[in-house]
Each structure stands twice: as C-alpha cells, then as structure tokens.
C-alpha cells in the first residue's frame with residue numbers, strides 16, 4: 001500500500017531527498033491551473049479534514065470569498081493536544097516539505113498570501129523541526145517573494161511558525177485565531193465562520209496538518225486516484241495513532257476503512273499477554289468509547305464509525321485491556337477536560353467540574369446509583385449547550401462510557417453501598433451507618 005503522508009523514504013525530511021522524489025512538482029503543476037480548478041479537484045478527491053470533524057477540505061476552501069480587498073489567511077492547525085493524538089508531530093519530523101508544498105498549493109487556491117503553522121508551545125522539538133524546514137524553504141526560494149523567480153508566475157506567500165502557550169482549547173479553530181492575534185484564546189461564537197470573519201476579521205481557512213499534507217499528492221496524481229483509495233465517502237489514507245494496551249504502539253498510515261481489529265491485532269501487534277480488550281476509544285479521548293464486543297467488523301472511516309456509534313476524530317486509537325479500571329480512566333479523561341475548559345460558558349465550566357466530583361466520589365467508594373445517573377444527566381446538559389465543541393469532548397466520554405459500561409459503574413457503586421462506613425456526622429460517637437442502595 002502506497003503511503004501518501006508518511007512515505008517510507010529515508011531522509012525525506014531533507015530538502016534534497018524531497019526534491020529528488022518529485023518535491024514541489026505538484027505546486028508547479030498547480031500554477032498551470034486556475035485556483036478554482038484546484039479547489040474543484042480537492043473537492044472531488046473527497047479529502048476530508050483530519051483534525052476531528054472530517055469536513056470536506058475542498059468545500060471549506062470554496063467558502064473563501066473570491067472578490068475581496070481584504071488579505072486572506074491560511075492557518076495550519078498543529079496544536080494536537082487531544083489525549084491519544086500524536087500523528088501531526090510525525091509530519092513535522094519526517095515530512096515537513098510536503099506540508100510546506102501543501103500550504104503553497106492551498107494558499108494559491110484560496111488566494112492567501114500568509115500562512116501560520118500553529119504548534120503547541122510544549123512541542124519544542126517539533127517547533128524547531130518546522131522552523132528549520134521553513135527557513136530552508138525560504139533560503140531555496142520555495143517560500144516568500146523569491147517564489148516568483150523560482151517557480152515563475154506572479155504568486156508568492158509567506159509562512160510563519162507560531163507557537164501556542166500550551167492549551168488544548170487553542171486547537172479549536174476560533175480560539176487558535178484569537179491566540180495568534182495575541183488575545184486570550186476564548187473560542188468565538190459561530191457564525192460568522194472563519195471564511196467570513198477570521199484572523200483580524202479577514203477571510204481565513206483553517207486546516208489540520210495532515211489534511212494539508214495530502215494536497216500535493218492529489219494535485220500530482222489526480223483526484224480520481226485519491227478518491228479510489230479506501231472508503232469512497234472518506235477516501236485516502238489516514239494516520240492512525242495507536243496507544244494503550246498494544247504490543248506495538250505507534251502511528252500507522254493505512255487506507256481509510258481498514259478494520260479496527262486489523263489495526264490493533266495485525267499492525268499494532270495485539271494486546272500484551274493476549275488479554276481481552278475491554279474498551280477502545282477510536283478517535284482520541286473525546287470520542288465515544290466502544291466495548292470490546294462491539295469491535296468486530298468496525299471500519300475506520302467517518303461514516304462507518306458513525307454507524308458503529310462512535311466517530312473518527314483524530315484517528316487516535318486507545319486500547320484498554322480486560323484489567324483496565326474504566327472508572328479511573330473516565331475520571332482521568334474528565335480531569336483533563338475540566339482542566340482545559342476555558343471557562344467561558346457555564347455548562348462546560350461547571351459541568352466538567354461536577355462530573356469530576358461525581359467520578360472522584362465513586363472512586364473514593366462513596367458513590368451511589370444515583371451518581372451514575374447524575375453523571376449521564378450532567379453530560380446530556382453540557383452536550384449541545386456550549387460555545388465550542390469542548391463541551392461535547394467532555395460530555396461524550398462520560399455519557400458513552402457510563403451507558404456502555406454501566407455494569408462496571410454500577411458494580412462499583414454497589415460495592416460502596418454494601419460497605420459499612422463510619423457515620424461522618426456523628427463520628428465522635430463511632431456509630432456505624434450502612435448506606436443502603438438507592439433505587440431510582
């Protein structure tokens with residue numbers, strides 16, 4: 001199987017190797033066509049965003065206004081802070097020039113003269129890789145004004161690597177733009193969408209690192225070729241980052257629609273000790289988890305996962321074996337979203353805290369059946385009631401973990417209900433009050 005985003009070519013991160021393997025030929029080809037034709041090809045290729053929502057890349061580009069005096073921008077989202085996601089960093093490290101070429105083609109297609117590659121601040125190593133690559137591209141005249149001499153034509157664009165300060169919320173597109181503008185990274189209310197009102201109020205397109213890195217291959221080999229790879233409704237290859245209880249964790253580039261069980265057992269080497277799988281989160285920690293007995297026949301693409309009751313997200317597959325304490329896992333995931341909530345809207349700010357308190361109570365052995373119900377109720381009240389999708393990111397794991405593994409949560413609270421505890425109020429008298437199970 002041909003790899004598009006992370007090809008097995010040694011030293012592909014070096015400009016000479018990239019050029020020797022056809023580097024920048026896609027951009028040269030793009031320059032011979034009209035920008036709208038490029039957008040049309042990307043639309044027809046079926047390329048969908050790899051940052052979480054799997055939205056059509058070509059369609060998004062087509063929203064950029066054609067006639068405007070305002071400057072247009074491209075933001076490449078490399079914040080990658082979702083637990084279980086670690087694939088964009090591989091591109092920064094092993095294929096930075098294809099990303100740069102993808103940026104040139106995208107900027108040409110949407111008419112942007114400036115691109116920001118936004119990278120989470122803590123990823124020093126990868127910021128350095130990308131800065132170095134952009135510097136090299138400038139030196140060679142592949143980026144910036146010299147592009148006009150090197151490639152011909154009148155088009156040129158600039159690329160800046162922008163470091164975030166390290167917050168999950170900065171990956172949300174409108175938050176990312178506020179961060180670049182030097183503002184507090186609160187997500188903005190949408191509409192208006194970035195294509196109308198983006199960076200400094202100007203038309204802006206935001207795409208994930210992996211999404212943009214696919215573009216040169218589409219232009220070089222044609223949209224028909226790309227559309228024929230993997231699942232027709234979500235074609236191409238996808239970088240699957242496999243972590244947790246597998247023998248060979250790592251990033252695997254495979255055609256969309258590859259069976260989840262093949263990825264876990266064939267590519268990632270199966271589960272240590274041949275243990276059974278209890279739970280898999282297929283797209284990063286914010287996506288609905290699947291039970292071990294729900295995995296058979298599940299294909300890894302947006303539509304198939306939706307049918308299976310989850311979502312593709314960032315393709316970060318988190319595997320948990322039969323010995324995993326899911327109450328603990330959920331408490332840890334919830335702590336993350338509680339910590340990362342920007343606090344702008346009440347359901348997310350308060351709800352994440354309530355869910356964490358409830359989970360901690362259950363973990364301490366002080367929970368009741370009512371708490372299990374309450375968890376789902378709080379999650380339901382967050383979902384759909386917030387400014388940005390961090391609300392869903394926090395609510396989905398709780399809602400689906402509890403409903404799909406209810407037996408585990410109920411067993412845990414029944415354990416605590418059966419335990420005799422010292423009456424806290426009258427503890428001086430050392431009276432013992434058994435907590436009776438609450439039936440609701």
Ligand SMILES: Cc1cc2nc3c(=O)[nH]c(=O)nc-3n(C[C@H](O)[C@H](O)[C@H](O)COP(=O)(O)O)c2cc1C
Pocket residue numbers: 048049050051052053054055057077078079080081082168169170171172173174206207208209211212388389390393
């Ligand atoms: C809380 C939150 C965090 C996000 N973090 C990222 C991220 O780190 N990288 C990313 O590409 N998209 C992230 N997204 C999705 C972006 O808002 C946006 O949809 C995406 O960058 C668009 O690119 P794509 O269409 O190529 O997927 C996040 C969304 C939310 C709600």
Ligand code: SF4
Pocket residue numbers: 169186187340341342343344345346348349386387388389390391
């Ligand atoms: S959903 Fe959460 S992270 Fe998003 S704007 Fe509201 S408070 Fe902030």
